[in-house]
Amino acid sequence: MRSRRRDGFTVVELLVASAITLFALLALGGLFAQAGRTFQASAERSTSFQDVEGAVAVLRHDLALAGYPGPDRADDAEPFDAWTGGVTLRIERADASDRVTAYYLDDRYTASDDVERHRAAFERDADEGTLVRSLRTGGATYAGALLGDVGGFHVVDLVRADRSTIPVASFPTGGTVPDDVVGLRVRIERTDGRESTFVIATFNPQSVEVVDR
Numbered sequence: 487m488r489s490r491r492r493d494g495f496t497v498v499e500l501l502v503a504s505a506i507t508l509f510a511l512l513a514l515g516g517l518f519a520q521a522g523r524t525f526q527a528s529a530e531r532s533t534s535f536q537d538v539e540g541a542v543a544v545l546r547h548d549l550a551l552a553g554y555p556g557p558d559r560a561d562d563a564e565p566f567d568a569w570t571g572g573v574t575l576r577i578e579r580a581d582a583s584d585r586v587t588a589y590y591l592d593d594r595y596t597a598s599d600d601v602e603r604h605r606a607a608f609e610r611d612a613d614e615g616t617l618v619r620s621l622r623t624g625g626a627t628y629a630g631a632l633l634g635d636v637g638g639f640h641v642v643d644l645v646r647a648d649r650s651t652i653p654v655a656s657f658p659t660g661g662t663v664p665d666d667v668v669g670l671r672v673r674i675e676r677t678d679g680r681e682s683t684f685v686i687a688t689f690n691p692q693s694v695e696v697v698d699r
Contacts, residue, residue: 538674538682541617541632546686548606548619549575549670552588553690556601565591566693569603573695575667575688577654580699583610583639584654586670590690592623608632610639615677638675644694645669645685654696663694 553574555565566572570589578585586608591601605622616631617639643651647666657663669687676682 537633541674542672542682542684542686544619544632545608545672545684548588548590548608548621549586549686550689551590551592551604551606552688553692554590554592555690556591556593565601572693574690574692575694577641577670577694577696578699579641579654579659579696582612584641585609585699586641586672608639610636617674633674635677636674637677638673640673640675641670642673642683643671645671645687657696659696659698661696663696665691665693667692667694 553566566574566589570576574589576585576587576589578587588604588606590604590606592604593601602623607620607622609618610616611618611631614631615634615636617633617636618629619632620627620629622628641654643653644657644663644667645651646664647668651671652664652667667688669685671683671685673681673683
């Protein structure tokens with residue numbers, strides 16, 4: 487008597503196939519989850535870096551103008567003598583955060599040869615944890631946050647024309663700063679422990695003052 491041919495799979499075979507499929511799906515799910523976390527972390531780092539770059543762009547703008555005396559000045563220091571005592575760039579040191587102030591004259595939005603005095607200051611707001619820029623011009627002050635989650639803001643070095651550096655932290659308060667400073671090395675510390683350091687050039691002759699806050 488011939489045996490009957492069976493079509494399909496047994497229960498055991500179906501259970502084994504289901505188990506293999508389940509393990510494969512779990513493995514793929516883990517890979518997709520890890521890829522998603524990696525992508526999210528990468529996107530957050532990219533956004534954070536762009537935020538820092540935006541803040542540094544504003545710093546670069548004001549520090550590049552520091553010491554600008556206005557048009558047709560025979561003596562670059564003349565406009566600042568009575569206004570700031572000759573200082574064009576002031577660095578006020580503190581453990582938590584430094585304060586950097588740039589002084590310059592602006593003739594871009596004025597008529598004829600008139601100029602406006604600008605004082606741009608950068609520091610960390612301890613209450614908000616933000617890097618803040620305040621601009622005083624025309625008797626008014628405009629302030630705004632440039633960057634959030636800031637744990638510290640420091641000028642690390644003064645950069646000289648020969649590319650040598652002067653550490654700001656060890657510089658004597660009220661000491662004579664060389665007149666060939668052409669830039670600052672600035673460090674921004676984030677609350678998550680990350681740090682970003684940038685060299686920012688100045689394009690005008692500088693009279694730099696370093697004091698303690």
